Amino acid sequence: MTKDQLYRKLNEVNATRACRHQYATLVLNEPDLFRPLMEILFMVNDKTSCKAAWVFEFVCAEQLALIIPQLNYFSENITKVHLDSAVRPVSKVCLFIVEAYFSKTENSIKSNLTSSHKAQIIEACFNWMISDQKVAPKVYAMTSLFLLGKELQWVHSELVSILEKDFSSQSAGFKAKARHIMQKLT
Structure with a gap:
């Protein structure tokens, strides 16, 4: 085809x-x-x-392993996605990748996800956090950022700032996840 x-x-x-x-x-x-x-x-x-x-x-x-040969292409383009119906699944795939990277189980993402890929995922996730997105992409993004912050402490600092700033104006789903993450960070 x-x-x-x-x-x-x-x-x-x-x-x-x-x-x-x-x-x-x-x-x-x-x-x-x-x-x-x-x-x-x-x-x-x-x-x-x-x-x-x-x-x-x-x-x-x-089959997340299919993305491995395409990680450069994926990470270079994720920040361009802007239609609501596309942002949610792309943010979820970012979460799949980050969860696989931090998994206790050996997998091919661990050896193929570079610091450049992580930086591009972080950029996309922060963009979703601070832009006018629905709750699902923000929740996937904050979870990805929480995990990535285990390696890069500055990510946690920025994430906390955003969560504190936006908390009162967000939905119940956002607040629930934000509370959960804030408890882990403090």
């Missing part, structure tokens, strides 16, 4: 879990489609990029 054919297929995707899973299975069965899926995802002004992001999240949830 070509990138153009995949693009046309993605236009059939809807937000149901079953549909997203069906198209993720298509990519998992043809791993050569992973890069074209990411290229469509990073067509950030095209509404189809959101559908690609939904499928991308499901693919990464099933």
Whole structure:
């Protein structure tokens, strides 16, 4: 399947879990489609990029190792994603990557995630934290930043500042996660 054919297929995707899973299975069965899926995802002004992001999240949830050869491409482009429906899955994939990196279980992310990748994920996460995003991307971002701050202490300092500043104006979900993280940091 070509990138153009995949693009046309993605236009059939809807937000149901079953549909997203069906198209993720298509990519998992043809791993050569992973890069074209990411290229469509990073067509950030095209509404189809959101559908690609939904499928991308499901693919990464099933087989995160597929992202390893694409870590440079992924990390270089995540800050460009701006449509709400694409930001949430991309922020969740960032969390998948960070959780794998800090996992006690050996995995290939640990040996392939560079300081440059981490810096780009940190930048994206802080951008999501301070911009007008929905609660889910902010929660995924704050969790990623909390974990990354274990290696880079300055991240915790900045995260605490943002959480304290924004706490009163945020949703109940944001406040619950922020309280949890603040308890761990103090």
